[in-house]
Amino acid sequence: MIGLVLAAGAGRRLRPYTDALPKALVPVGPEGAEAQGAVPGEPKSVLDLTLANFAEVGLTEAAIVVGYRREAVYERQTALERRYGVKLTLIDNDKAEEWNNAYSLWCARDALREGVILANGDTVHPPSVERALLEARGGDRRIILALDTVKNLADEEMKVVVDPDTGVRRITKLMDPAEASGEYIGVTLIESAAAADLADALRTTFERDPDLYYEDGYQELVNRGFRVDTTPIGDVPWVEIDNHADLARGREIACRY
Numbered sequence: 683m684i685g686l687v688l689a690a691g692a693g694r695r696l697r698p699y700t701d702a703l704p705k706a707l708v709p710v711g712p713e714g715a716e717a718q719g720a721v722p723g724e725p726k727s728v729l730d731l732t733l734a735n736f737a738e739v740g741l742t743e744a745a746i747v748v749g750y751r752r753e754a755v756y757e758r759q760t761a762l763e764r765r766y767g768v769k770l771t772l773i774d775n776d777k778a779e780e781w782n783n784a785y786s787l788w789c790a791r792d793a794l795r796e797g798v799i800l801a802n803g804d805t806v807h808p809p810s811v812e813r814a815l816l817e818a819r820g821g822d823r824r825i826i827l828a829l830d831t832v833k834n835l836a837d838e839e840m841k842v843v844v845d846p847d848t849g850v851r852r853i854t855k856l857m858d859p860a861e862a863s864g865e866y867i868g869v870t871l872i873e874s875a876a877a878a879d880l881a882d883a884l885r886t887t888f889e890r891d892p893d894l895y896y897e898d899g900y901q902e903l904v905n906r907g908f909r910v911d912t913t914p915i916g917d918v919p920w921v922e923i924d925n926h927a928d929l930a931r932g933r934e935i936a937c938r939y
Contacts, residue, residue: 706804710725
């Protein structure tokens with residue numbers, strides 16, 4: 683099993699930080715100072731934290747899907763590999779600034795054959811999330827979503843309805859929060875046995891509408907009768923960084939790791 687990070691997004695709501703960097707490289711460590719574990723001379727980014735998580739749970743290889751300002755990731759590749767002891771493969775998304783992330787994950791379809799722990803490039807979270815996913819493996823579980831069942835939900839969250847007997851029934855932002863079992867936090871364990879089915883569902887999804895999310899690909903799988911499972915992450919601090927308020931929260935959380 684390898685790690686996989688979706689780091690192709692522009693993160694326009696985080697300007698001016700993202701004028702020259704993809705969102706995954708926006709600093710979440712102390713500004714103006716090198717934080718422990720960061721690439722020398724730079725504070726930690728979400729990508730730093732995610733690679734550290736992968737290393738913490740024993741992964742030694744990872745793929746990173748890059749697009750917007752991809753050169754910034756290429757420039758840091760060697761330093762990141764040395765720092766975290768994780769061999770990196772960079773995958774180019776040629777439509778990163780035009781299409782949404784259903785296509786971005788499809789670009790990594792070859793990596794999916796290895797079995798992956800997928801992490802969004804804008805999710806600050808502790809390694810306990812990866813550990814929870816690995817501990818949930820087994821049986822016929824082929825895709826396992828990390829689910830926050832503690833947080834009070836609102837309109838923007840990626841909400842999930844789970845049936846205890848059949849797994850995920852719905853995954854969408856467009857849902858009454860009161861109906862949801864929890865929030866998908868942007869981290870998934872995908873077994874190699876699910877790679878072909880997921881790649882086909884993602885293709886169907888972005889061909890239907892290139893603005894759709896990869897979570898819509900998960901829904902496509904569910905609609906086809908494919909079982910998608912979840913595991914709770916417990917009451918742990920995490921945040922998806924979309925704007926400057928989220929970034930401030932991410933910096934607060936990152937200081938604890």
